[in-house]
Amino acid sequence: MSSIRKPAAESAPHMASQRGLHRRRFLQLGLAAGGAVLGARYAFAAPGATDARFVFIILRGALDGLSAVPPVGDPDYARLREQLAIGVPGTADGALALNAQFGLHPGLPFVHEAFTAREALVFHALATPYRERSHFDGQDVLESGLSRPHATPIGWLNRAVAALPAGAAHGAQLGVALGQNVPLVLRGPAPIASWSPSKLPAIDDDTLQRIADRYVNDPLLSQRLADALATDRVAAEATASSAASAPMTAGESGVMRASTIPAAGAAPTAGMPAQAPGRYLEVVSAAAGFLKREDGPAVAVFDTTGWDTHFNEGGAQGQLRQRLGALDAALRIFKETLGDTWSRTVVLVATEFGRTAAANGTRGTDHGTGAAALLLGGAINGGRVVVDWPGLSARALYQGRDLRATMDLRSVIKSVLRDHLRISARTLDAQVFPDGGIPYAADLIRS
């Protein structure tokens, strides 16, 4: 079995560059109709199309914001959270201090470093417009950007990509999904790449060319094949270079994983704890490798699951700690691999909704409303907690059970898209988030 797209440090660079040439040669054939289709997009974007980079990490399952960003200064917090409560900063396993009112979960040391370096903003008590408690509808609203579930099959980030100055004009892939398939937030008319590590042997150029020819009258398949080939080539180069340079410390034995990325190995590994740091490193490194290229995509989406902590959630230690720790380690590796590109990057970490203010009866939390979110990156005007805190008193809680949402998550997203990706407010208001009355948040991006 060839490991051409597997960036194992010892063998990949050589093989990957072979593969790169392989595919490039194929793409230049351009003789048959299929070849012409393929030749049209040989790279992500025109060089210099845009140098701002935006990454959206989706936490599916509803992250417990009151544990990730504990309001340690709120008088009702410890009482509501019982054993789940995170201690005040300075105590053993206590929160990492943000300000007098808020801390970060002790499993998020990198986020805390970024906050201290003014490269992270922490948001709390915010939500999408969705006010029910279904994960699946909640995620649909998070990704569609509209106020009702299933209102559109097009995601807000696809609409944003389509509005990028260099996007439609070049027909280039300005977005990439790190996974086999494209999540709703990136789906739509703008071409989007998807990438995930492959353990399968590469296929020869002639067969690929014939498959491309066969797909020529099938718009979906010809588009997908073209996207795959373009991404593949870039991935081979990107992972070859970053696998050599990336730190091999993938952090805690965390369980975060891209939901659609299959585990390595020749036999099913069902139910085994997803601890393989190599696989994890592969995806994060690949993402960074794509984004740091001059002709790289402007946006990337990384999907994670496992945040639905109904039972035995844990406090400073435990199940959620494992996942947060893995997320934190991923962010650190991502930054280190990005190098200078970090200064032009914004990472949004967000979830479909929050969880109940009180612990439930089984040392976990149920589906709630107000959530926490993070913005990180060198382009962030950071070091602040952005919140209109509603409090956790019985009267303050939404429907008597959830943290109330006082901010629309779309305000944060709109501001990043306007101030970082330089999409005009007019386009954003008309096309990306057409629901009226969503204000812009101020000063999120370094000027």
Place this chain on the structure above:
Amino acid sequence: MTIVAAAAIAANRFGLGARPGDLAAIGEDPRGWLRAQLAGGAPLLAAAVLPSTQQILSGAEPIVRERTQARQAGQTSADPAAALSLAMRLPQYLRPIYVNDVQARLRSALRTDRPFAERVVHFWSNHFAVSVDKFALLGIAGSFEREAIRPHVMGSFRDMLLAVETHPAMLLYLDNQQSVGPDSMLAQRAARRGRTLGLNENLAREILELHTLGVDGGYTQADVTGFAKVLTGWSIGGGQGQFANGMTGTFQFRPLVHEPGAQTVVRKHYAEADQAQATAVLRDLAVAPATARHIASKLACHFIADDPPAAAIEHIARAFEGSGGYLPAVYAALIDSPQAWSGATVKYKTPQDYLFSLARGLTLPPESEPRILAAFELLGQRQFAPGSPAGWPDRASDWDGASALMKRIELSDAVAQKLADQRDAMQLAPELLGGALTAATRESVARAASPAQALTLLLTAPEFLRR
């Protein structure tokens, strides 16, 4: 629609993919071929050697007990190597059970002569999804399908619903064995010692949202909470500690944990005592009009189109309501829907569809089973491992990613390289695709530079990627 194309629809859209000879056997009455599969009783797995949930969980109990005792005795901190080997014993015990179950499932999918019955097993198993993503499910996701799904797919929806919601796998997956009535005797006892015990609403919410009424089925948060109270006490026998009782690995109602008193769920008052209360709610949910519509929509999406016509959903929903949820009547309505027979290939195959149809079409031998199972993982649909209680998604946009397509192409090529001297793509193409085979694919296969390339071109053809 030509007869031949209808046979291909029956075999590939309703079934799990044509094997050589299947289309000829289906012949001129594809609807009759499907209807005949509704008779013959429940499609149980032939392999009688697979253990029951009760046996599996009973086998796990001493391992868990030993580990707990070692931890309490402080042995695990004293000897890390011994602790590790102790920690590995449970996965080492459960993993072969999982592998045996997915192999039996695969074998059944490849060899069954009732592929439509087998597909509805997969449909329901996914509708009532449990996932080995949660470690506790590793050993029993397969036995869940064998015990709660298979016996009922040719019976009533109500019986399946009751079997599912009382099965240890579902109770564990959605945390109900942990949920405690806030005013139950146990909660009161705990409160006197300063401990709070209470509800976990996970199972109640997903029954309403995913299993029965559907997210727009007209229930509120108050209904979720009320139903969660009704469900308290629905638990699993055995276990450790002072409340261990009942037979390990079987449903156990625990009166101590049950919330006393009447509850209201979806505008109806339930005054029943104990276990009968939740049974009464489930019986009503099973035949609710919203449930009929929800199930009809999902079936239509699975068999007709990603966005099925309203008339087809209506037709299936009426059959559900009219029969009180008798599933063969519902399937018969589906078979009778003219929309199900339109277009040669309208549904993009999931990785599971793709692999089952590939393995059936090539009549892969038993020794290739481990590689087929590994392929499920490579293509992103590890068996019994959906990412959420909603199960695997069922629309093209969830599966048609560029990277996903490239993996199918690479996998096809790898399979073709191995089998090229034993399978003739030109002969296979009409056998597998019948009337759905296009001139373009026939030509591309015919002009291939090698037998292996011909096979790859067949397995990656647009009409083989869809059903």
